[in-house]
Amino acid sequence: MNHVRHPHETVLDSEPPHLMGRWKRDPLMRALTGIGNIWFPLWGSLAPLRETRVDNGIQVLDVVRREVVARDENVIALTFAAPDGSVLPQWNAGAHLDLLLPSGRMREYSLCGDPGDRTTYRIAVRRIPNGGGGSVEVHDTLRVGDQIRIKGPRNAFPLALPGYGSRAQRLRFVAAGIGITPILPMVAIADRMGLDWSMIYTGRSLDSIPFREELARFGDKVEIRTDDEHGLPTAEDLTGPVPEQDAGLTLYCCGPTPMLESLRTHLVDRRDIELHYERFSPPPIVDGTEFTISLASTGESVTVAADESALTALRRVRPETPYSCQQGFCGTCRLHVSAGSVDHRDGSLTEPERDAGYFLPCVSRCRSDGLTVDV
Template sequence: MRLLDALVNARLRWTAITNRRDLAPRRDDRRIPVRVVGRRIEAHDNDVVSLRFAAVDGRALPAWRPGAHLDLELPSGRLRQYSLCGDPADTRTYRIAVRRIPDGDGGSAETHRAVEVGTTLFVRGPRNAFPFAVPGYGSPATRLRFVAGGIGITPILPMMRLAHSLRVDWTMLYTGRSRDALPFLDEVAGFGDRVTVRTDDRDGLPTGAELLRGVGPDTAVYCCGPAPMVGVIGAAVRGMPGVELHSERFSAPPIVNGTPFEVELARGGEVLAVPADRSVLDVLLAQRPDQPYSCRQGFCRTCKVRVLAGAPDHRDTVLTPAERAAGDLLACVSRCAGERLVLDL
């Protein structure tokens, strides 16, 4: 195992390794060496590829539940999160799907370009920031509505399968730019008339009322997709008494009540201006492109930094009081309650 770790780590950038040195170990941060055993194009526009992983040593993989995701360590050292979209009953393989984003930060393009059958990688997790509570098995709801936008189908698929196997009353609306852009259409079609597919090129941009048509009291809504879609659903649900909303979106949340401040990098001496509408992480990445990050939503902890001076404005939901007291701060969402933070960077 030590030899395998050394061989795989040799392919990672030195800067990525050193910049992870201060991350505190957590039980769900275990690194699992896996090999790609399956690769398949999942959308007709060729922009979505699914990957299947098996443990290098052939062992059973850690269990997971619908809504869970993996951290994938790419050959370059980039760390990216992808929802598990296979079957939790399959203890030997994990499946994820990745949409290629041409103007993104390079993670999806690298996955499409450099990760082939036979590639050896590390994954971390699984862990779950989008847990699924089934009616009658932990949820007071009596029915379910799933809404997926494009690649947002990935965490929804295992939820649909579980709801179907338990004979729960459920429906699903699947939306995207066009049918060619929608992955896993063949799997979704297997659920018959429980699923409605609508596309922007044929039906126009959806409203919250359209996405939630037929939803009544005692319904739990699970949605995943672009931030605008999740936003219109959230606005609609606020006017629907008795409807639960559970959501996951692709992008960082908008900054609310942001004010400008400065961050000082103690080791290098640089002082960086953080505008009211940008995060500490955004500004750090412009100065140090190898600064580690992943979810950009305040739950994975990858971007954690240590505050040496200043008053943090914590906006995450995962750091404990003890961690905050020790100076930990998540750079992707948290800010400064004063004029300057001094970071141990």
């Protein structure tokens, strides 16, 4: 940038003279200038000790690494760092970031790096060509050197370590495909702390499984099992051998809905076993009935089938409707209802918000014939 001097501009090239004219340069100003000259270069080099700037919950980070982590090339890992190398807000295993993508989409991705590394965040993204477009945007647009706005980290899937908030004596990790991402830091911590743990990691084929090389260091504690070679795993395959009673076991599972449902059903009477899970797809619709959504602005209406979410139906007529988790906890899809009775099925809206007419169409449904939304 060119610096143009204005006629009345005062430029100080050196410290001003002493006010009483006793010294050519004011001693106090000289001392302050000296301190400044030492401090400002030091401040820059202290960046790794400072926490990065967060404005309104949003940080702007650089993409510093991009790598393919599955042999079928459909999964990439992206590493982010603060532009000045400063320290990032802390996170624990199971946490995720919200990526605010250039298109305006927001998508959540689990952190899969080392929680002990305070200067970078790592996520992994599977390309889903027929999804909502978020993963394709990440794959096609985010390159090393780009900047990305993020929110978080937040943790909806925390790990309670045996002896530190959990009575369990053994940990069993169950991951399927890209469900490895929140599990990866959990496994690393369990191993670092010398806990009794094992893991089963499933996928369609060996080539579709991300981070295989990274897990190799755990040897036979990690069982990799692919559908093309072994068929779909049963619930017993997923839990591994379990005693009849008092198993002292806690499971952490991340995978597709059918796998989670099979585990939940299998363990429904086992109060001695804790099951913690995170889905990466919408939950199944239970007792769904058909209803209609009308758009207040235009009077258009759309039918919500018994086995689809109101969000899916809405996006047929308003594809730009924002969403992220599709599980009723991030609040991105929140809409206001001006008529009709909502069947709230989310876990995040407060009573005052519900009373004020808000609902989350990704999971909630309707108790009346239809809803009118302020869209």
